[in-house]
Amino acid sequence: MAEETSYTEDNIRSLDWKEHIRMRPGMYIGKLGDGNASDDGIYILLKEIIDNSIDEFVMGNGRTIDITIKDGVVKIRDYGRGIPLTKVIDCVSKINTGGKYDTRAFKKSVGLNGVGTKAVNALSQFFRIESIREGKIKLAEFERGELKVDAEIEESPKRKGTKITFVPDEEVFKNFRYKMQHVEELLWHYAYLNRGLTINFNGNKIKSDNGLRDLLEQKLSDEPLYPIIHLEDDDVEIAITHTQAYGEDYYSFVNGQYTPQGGTHQNAFKEAYVKTIRDHFNKNFETVDIRSGIVAAVSVKVLEPVFESQTKTKLGSNDVGPEGPTMRSFLNEFIGTQLDNFLHRETETEQAVLKRIQQAERERKDLAGIKKLAKERAKKASLHNKKLRDCKVHYNTKHELKDQTTLFITEGDSASGSITKARQVKTQAVFSLKGKPLNSFGLTKKIVYENEEFNLLQAALNIEDGIENLRYNNIVLATDADVDGMHIRLLLITFFLQFFPDVVKNGHLYVLETPLFRVRNKQKTFYCYSDEEKNDAIKELRGKPEITRFKGLGEISPDEFANFIREDIRLEPVIIGKDTPVSNLLQFYMGKNTPDRQKFIIDNLRVEEVLEENQV
Structure with a gap:
């Protein structure tokens, strides 16, 4: 019988604020990540600091925020009131200390300044805060939450406000790198929601004059069917x-x-929109038809919001204020009145909305028969589906590992075999393609049900009715880095953009980066993802190391593959640029060959360098 583990006073340990944050960072900033995903921890650190500057702006203090990010060093300077000088150190190093617990100073702020800044401090290898008020400045510096510099309060000619400089801790955020696309998207969101605010980021000016209308114009990846409807009141837009x-x-x-x-x-917005449309047209349209093809933005201001996590990615509270209406009744009243009035005034828009609903209704009825057959086929196939090797945890659950759930889409038996043997069965699944998938550009959704491979992939992901019940957080295209592999990758991206653009727009689609070279001697092995990494490895190993060029994923053994799909996995997110509509993008790459595309291919051809003689 196993010896009982003792449980005494000696087992009780109290952690100070920074130890607790560093031991359990996920409680404060969600997942860690390396910066590839927009919700990785380094962006949450950035957001926590900017939130405080935004709250100053909202309270009428300072109209400009200066932000620079270079070589991992983040600097954020606002021109608000500045933190009271004698409380600067407390505000960034004592949990439950902050101005936002006093509702007289902050109303309808993003969140309580009790944890966010402290989390940034504790998870930064360097953190400096400068507060300027009433002609005086207070400066303090920390390393991983430890106070290193506590400067005396001095006279200063600088403009009032707060400046924070930090460098995320490489011990916590392994191989991190800020992707400027993610940062710019975050900053534009702040600008859209705070008209009149100017954000200077790395020398570029970010400012919005028209709020959420500007946001939709930037986000639209296809041509709108009618001019954007833009409605607002004091606490809703x-x-x-x-x-x-x-x-x-x-x-x-x-x-x-x-x-x-x-x-x-x-949820309240979606419900209110459907109800208003039904009431306006006096017809009981199906919900799915009313919302098919909708692109919408909604912003509300509430007192004491309750979020489902510290990272504030999902609102949990039902009330607009402690004694105010429910969110449901608040939005029902606003949309029911304002949108109904708008549609009565703007009859061209009214007819365009009606036409889109009727089109969706026709398409749904056309698909009804074939969907039934396809579902039966998918159900039968799932009982002995050789294409999908599933994992145990899924994204549409409340499991603590749900964010790690990954589906690798591979081609060829050897590649899928290697990944299947090397994967982590709990959170990583594999879907095997047979040859090249169909080019779905220009086809209707009917093809998703008629094509067995597409139908099974749709069923595996559980995205037929939207991404609310998506089964994997990360969908990873794992194809060879040769011409055929690139083509398959493009065909799959086309499939998602054509039929399930929400998957891409919400940051779920990635490309797996696999090493091009293995450089080794008897003591050490390096896996290199570029010629530059290969040359660095050769220099470090000296002499004449063995160099292997991987031509395909099937050449990499399962034991080796484990190095590339676990902790050190490298994923490149598929991001849609804001300047080109998706329809135009797909037309260029996947439509019929055009002189423009031929010229593009010729201009961008790269001839691979001849491998050195000592490569195996």
Whole structure:
């Protein structure tokens, strides 16, 4: 019988504030990550500091925020009131200390300044804060939450406000790198929600004059069917339009805070929109038809918002204020009145909305028969589906590992075999393609049900009715880095953009980076993802190391593959640029060959360098 583990006073340990944050960072900033995903920890650190500057702006203090990010060093300077000088150190190093517990100073702020700044301090290898008020400055510096410099309060000619400089801790955020696309998207969200605010980022000016209307114009990846409907009142703002794209696209905010996972306000908006449309046209349209192709943004301001996590990605509270209306009744009243009035005035927009609903209704009825057959086929195939090697945990559950869930889409038996043997069975699944998938550009959704491979992939992901019940957080295209592999990758991206653009827009689609070379001697092995990394490895190993060029994923043994798909996995996110509509992008790359595309291919051809003689 096993010896009982003793449990005495000696087992009780109290952690100080920074130890607790560093031991359990996920409680404070969600997942860690390396910066590839927009919700990785380094962006949450950035957001926590900017939130404080935004709250100053909202309270009428300072109209400009200066931000620079270079070589991992982040600097954020606002021109608000500045933290009271004698409380600067407490505000960044004592949990439950902050100005936002006093509702007289801050109303409808993003969140309580009790944890955010402290988390940034504890998780930074360097953290400096400077507060300027009433002609005086207070400066303090920390390393991983430990106070290193406590400067005396001095006279200063600088403008009032707060400046924070920090460098995320490489011990916590392994191989981190800020992706400027993610940072710019975050900053634009702040600008859209705070008209009149100017953000100077790395020399570029970010400012919005038209709020959520500007946001939708930037986000639209297809042509709108009618001019954007833009409605607002004191504590609510909405923008709505429709496109011919499949799916639904929402951007929701609470007190200027982007909530990518939605919440009670987004659900209330969707419900209120459907009810208003039915009442306006006096017809009981199906919900799916009313919202097909919708692109909408909703922003609400509430007192004492309750979020489902410290990272504030999903609103949990149902009330607009402690004694105010529910979110549901608040948005029902606003949309029911304002949108109905708008549609009565703007009859061209009214007819465009009706036409889009009727089109969706026709398409749904056309698909009804074939969907039934396809579902039966998928159900039968799932009983002995050789294409999918599933994992145990899924994204549409409340499991603590759900964010790690990954589906690798591979081609060829050898590649899928290696990944299947090397994967982590709990959180990583594999879907095997047979040859090249169909080019789905220009086809209707009917093909998703008629094509067995597409139908099974749709069923595996559970995205037929939207991404609310998506089964894997990360969908990873794992194809060879040769011409055929690139083509398959492009065909799969086309499939998602054509039929399930929400998967891409919400940051779930990635490309797996695999090493091009293995450089080794008897003591050490390096896996290199570029010629530059290969040359560095050769220099470090000296002499004449053995160099292997991997031509395909099937050449990499399962034991080796484990190095590339676990802790050290390198993923490149598929990001849609804001300047080119998806329809135009797909037309260029996947439509019929055109002189323009031929010229593009010729201009961008790269001839691979001849491998050195000592490569095996």
